[in-house]
Amino acid sequence: MPDEMDRAVERRDAHHAQSIAAVTSRLSQPGALICVDCEEPIPKARHTAMPSAIRCAPCQEAMEKSRVR
Template structure:
């Protein structure tokens, strides 16, 4: 039988999963252009990562700046 600590941990896990899901970027239907350079996002990238809003070049540049 679970005790209060187990129940609290379960509630926290559910809350955390819901919070992460709520803040996860959502795919933007019809989003075909990079939000930075306005060039088309390649089809293979959109298939592999439907939530992508940047082309690979701009995403890499952003990650390098934030590193």
């Protein structure tokens, strides 16, 4: 019988698989290298370092700062 830890691991694994599928789908679409916030191109260096990035570095920093408050 699965315990709480087993269920947590299953949820984590399902979320991880869903996240990978979403990123893979997004990267195959036109405009994948465009920031979702400012709609400017995401620099190649950022995309290389973080292929799943959906924001340019300045927009990502702004989003993270707004979450901290």
